[in-house]
Amino acid sequence: MTSVLEAQGLGKRYGRRWALRDCTIDIPQGHVVGLVGPNGAGKTTLLKLATGVLEPTTGGIGVLGGRPAAGHEQLARVGFVAQDTPVYAALTVGDHLRLGARLNPGWDAGLARERIARLGLDPAHRAGKLSGGQRAQLALTLGLAKRPDLLILDEPVASLDPLARRDFLQGLMEATAEHRFSVLLSSHLVSDLERTCDYLIVLVDSRVRIAGRAEDLLAAHHRLTGPRRADGTPPTGGQVVSARHTDRQSTFVVHGDAPAADPAWTVGRLGMEDLVLAYMDHSVAADLEAAR
Ligand SMILES: Nc1ncnc2c1ncn2[C@@H]1O[C@H](COP(=O)(O)OP(=O)(O)OP(=O)(O)O)[C@@H](O)[C@H]1O
Numbered sequence: 463m464t465s466v467l468e469a470q471g472l473g474k475r476y477g478r479r480w481a482l483r484d485c486t487i488d489i490p491q492g493h494v495v496g497l498v499g500p501n502g503a504g505k506t507t508l509l510k511l512a513t514g515v516l517e518p519t520t521g522g523i524g525v526l527g528g529r530p531a532a533g534h535e536q537l538a539r540v541g542f543v544a545q546d547t548p549v550y551a552a553l554t555v556g557d558h559l560r561l562g563a564r565l566n567p568g569w570d571a572g573l574a575r576e577r578i579a580r581l582g583l584d585p586a587h588r589a590g591k592l593s594g595g596q597r598a599q600l601a602l603t604l605g606l607a608k609r610p611d612l613l614i615l616d617e618p619v620a621s622l623d624p625l626a627r628r629d630f631l632q633g634l635m636e637a638t639a640e641h642r643f644s645v646l647l648s649s650h651l652v653s654d655l656e657r658t659c660d661y662l663i664v665l666v667d668s669r670v671r672i673a674g675r676a677e678d679l680l681a682a683h684h685r686l687t688g689p690r691r692a693d694g695t696p697p698t699g700g701q702v703v704s705a706r707h708t709d710r711q712s713t714f715v716v717h718g719d720a721p722a723a724d725p726a727w728t729v730g731r732l733g734m735e736d737l738v739l740a741y742m743d744h745s746v747a748a749d750l751e752a753a754r
Pocket of ligand 1: 476480481482499500501502503504505506507508650
């Protein structure tokens, strides 16, 4: 099956600073992919490379088997809702739908109308007077009604309150269940992704730290807690993702097979948030960097 996004040695540099480097990933179709990382990690850069808004400095990127933004057909297959869910303030909700119909060959007018009605949005209302949550829902509706094979959303819920955030993500999940398309969604909040995404990419300091199916990643990581290790290494094999030490205790997050039972050590599983935080741990990230 064609990958939804395939990158080989992909990099983007601004002057002397790399916004994204050495990015090699291959994401199968049919997932809701969460791209997570701290501010400035390179998430927007990767999404803009995927939509063809930016050209790579190094390497290459393919989206749904084609070059990003290469021709009408490719443009029609990819929907993009940029950061801050941009809409035209002076246009009404109805104007947005008419514009969507004019610009997109595969426009699903029924879906757009039905969704706007379900959200309780008045087609005569100017977009500039909508609340942040309503604006985000309008932008999502435009993205969905385009009926893309891949919908890319850059921090779509960043400015929303918890209720609006939940409604937005729920609407997105319902749409993916109904229309079967792939989604690539960025956020710096793991809690947003936990219920929504089944594939995860963790980006830290402009590099992909880990990428894969969420359940595989969770199964492949363990937390070990036990007596403080004088040499700072865990009692087992596996790649150390993060390490924390107090006077008496050491806690490691390791990537690898389940460690053999040792009565002095507690072995625990991780949730998605713990996993992402472990990869964001800067001290270990710096060590990994030095070891490359
Ligand atoms: N046009 C630009 N010119 C120069 N540097 C840039 C430009 N755009 C982004 N950068 C830099 O590239 C790096 C990655 O930025 P990017 O916007 O991709 O991060 P992000 O993970 O999306 O961050 P956030 O969560 O804050 O949106 C940052 O250091 C940023 O300052």
